[in-house]
Amino acid sequence: xxxxxxxxxERAEYLKQLGQPKFREKQIFEWxxxxxxxxxxxxxxxxxxxxxLDMESAEIExxxxxxxxxxxxxxxxxxxxxxxxxxxxxYDYGNSLCLSTQIGCNMGCxxxxxxxxxxxxxxxxxxxxxxxxxxRKHVGEDINHxxxxxxxxxxxxxxEVSAFLKLMHDPDGIGLSYRNMTLSTxxxxxxxxxxxDEFPQLSLAISLHASNQEKRAALMPxxxxxxxxxxxxxxxxxxxxTGRRITFEYTLIRGKNDSPADAAELAGLLxxxxxxxxxxxxxxxxxxxxxxxxxxxAKEFAERLERLGIPATVRRELGRDIDAACGQLRKKTLV
Ligand code: SAH
Numbered sequence: 426x427x428x429x430x431x432x433x434x435e436r437a438e439y440l441k442q443l444g445q446p447k448f449r450e451k452q453i454f455e456w457x458x459x460x461x462x463x464x465x466x467x468x469x470x471x472x473x474x475x476x477x478l479d480m481e482s483a484e485i486e487x488x489x490x491x492x493x494x495x496x497x498x499x500x501x502x503x504x505x506x507x508x509x510x511x512x513x514x515x516y517d518y519g520n521s522l523c524l525s526t527q528i529g530c531n532m533g534c535x536x537x538x539x540x541x542x543x544x545x546x547x548x549x550x551x552x553x554x555x556x557x558x559x560x561r562k563h564v565g566e567d568i569n570h571x572x573x574x575x576x577x578x579x580x581x582x583x584x585e586v587s588a589f590l591k592l593m594h595d596p597d598g599i600g601l602s603y604r605n606m607t608l609s610t611x612x613x614x615x616x617x618x619x620x621x622d623e624f625p626q627l628s629l630a631i632s633l634h635a636s637n638q639e640k641r642a643a644l645m646p647x648x649x650x651x652x653x654x655x656x657x658x659x660x661x662x663x664x665x666x667t668g669r670r671i672t673f674e675y676t677l678i679r680g681k682n683d684s685p686a687d688a689a690e691l692a693g694l695l696x697x698x699x700x701x702x703x704x705x706x707x708x709x710x711x712x713x714x715x716x717x718x719x720x721x722x723a724k725e726f727a728e729r730l731e732r733l734g735i736p737a738t739v740r741r742e743l744g745r746d747i748d749a750a751c752g753q754l755r756k757k758t759l760v
Contacts (some may be wrong), residue, residue: 427481427504428464429457429551432588433595443477451597453478458554458598460562467684483555487562494741499560500755501550503528506636507545509558509576510755521570523668524556526586532611533646534632536678539576540757542561548577550588557593572607574630576755579608580616590624603627609674610705614651620684623664630672630703635682644681653699657694662701671700677718677726678707688726692733702730 431439437450447584449470456467457480462469462476486508487500497513509525528545530537559569571593573579579586593601603626611632612618620627635641635653642648648656664671673695677683691702704727706719718726723739730737 426479427480428453428478429555430549431551433592433609443474447483449474454595454597457520459557460558476541483552483559485559497564499563501559503548503555504597508755509548509556509688511560511575513560513568515571519569520564520566521572522557522560522568523572523574524553525575525577526573526579526589529576532582534611534634535644536634536707536713536715537711538712540667544581545621547582547585548583550592551651553586553589554592562754568728569711570605570607571601572609572630574609575666576608578611578613580610580613580620583616583619585618585622608612608674611645611647612651612656613647614655617656617659617663621666625667626669628669628672629663630659630674631656632676633673633691634676634678635647636687636694640682643680653680653694660700669699671698673700673702674705676705676707677723678699679716679718679722681715683718683722683726685725687735688729692735693729696733697737700734700735702727704737704739706739733744 426439428436433450433454436453438663440453441448453467461480462482463480464475481504483501483503485499486502489498491497495515499513500508501510501511502508507528508514509528511525512523514521514523525548526614527547529543530540533540549618557568557571573586590603590606593599594603595605602659603624606622607628607630608620609630609632617629620629632645633641634644638648638653641653660671663669675682675691695702704723706723708719709715709717720739727739728735
């Protein structure tokens with residue numbers, strides 16, 4: 426009975442069965458969020474209760490530190506032995522942590538290492554929270570921004586991910602504001618719709634990567650299920666409904682989606698929407714054979730978008746020396 430592996434309601438029920446008063450659950454949740462390693466540390470609980478409680482956490486299996494920018498990439502081992510990645514990054518505005526939501530991924534994007542081998546399983550809400558808790562304790566610094574941009578498709582694990590967001594926001598624990606949480610999706614249209622209703626303050630990022638249906642479907646199988654037109658339509662509704670700026674991620678792949686014509690088509694597609702384009706030169710994954718656009722081409726692509734009225738930036742490629750692209754580190758350890 427791992428005391429972490431419950432929803433708050435389930436934990437309260439379990440404690441009730443042990444004959445404990447109601448406030449115990451809050452005490453334990455506070456300890457969990459503070460990074461307690463075992464029930465022994467929970468000094469405001471009676472010793473007899475502490476002895477009854479088991480606790481297991483995710484463990485850091487591997488850490489890679491980028492010499493160039495302080496990015497730290499972690500491979501975490503969950504209690505069932507499966508592994509997933511998380512990345513700690515430093516920005517001017519504070520520290521950010523990129524979290525995984527699944528072990529592997531089913532989405533099949535052709536340039537991405539996370540999806541090679543498919544999805545093993547969904548992560549539970551408490552396990553996603555555990556990634557944050559374990560890493561924050563390990564780095565010993567506050568982390569005031571999270572992005573769900575690690576392994577997995579968060580909207581393909583909606584229930585656990587939404588429970589996780591609520592746990593992160595819970596004032597009894599970490600209490601992070603929804604604005605400081607970003608969910609990134611490859612474009613699961615009904616999930617985006619639901620997210621806008623249930624978490625209107627959350628920051629939304631869309632992995633777009635192409636400016637028309639044909640090119641997108643060639644890179645991302647999800648586009649065959651929900652077309653680029655349906656995706657853009659739900660994004661327009663989302664930004665109108667929530668008043669929030671949507672980030673479109675666009676990975677520049679040499680010779681595939683990085684021409685001036687691609688930039689012009691992209692500007693047309695996004696025209697008039699409250700949005701921002703984040704350009705990322707592809708981090709090459711050995712298995713895919715694709716190459717990234719060079720820095721200069723990326724800069725020109727961004728300038729072209731800007732001239733056409735679409736705010737765009739080239740993302741700093743943090744951690745390039747440490748396999749920081751989605752799924753690369755885990756992949757390496759599996760072979
Ligand atoms: N499944 C979600 C969450 C993953 S986010 C999503 O698709 O948005 C990870 C981001 O990194 C996505 O934008 C993904 O398309 C991108 N990505 C994956 N592999 C990459 C690579 N090799 N180089 C650059 N970006 C990559």
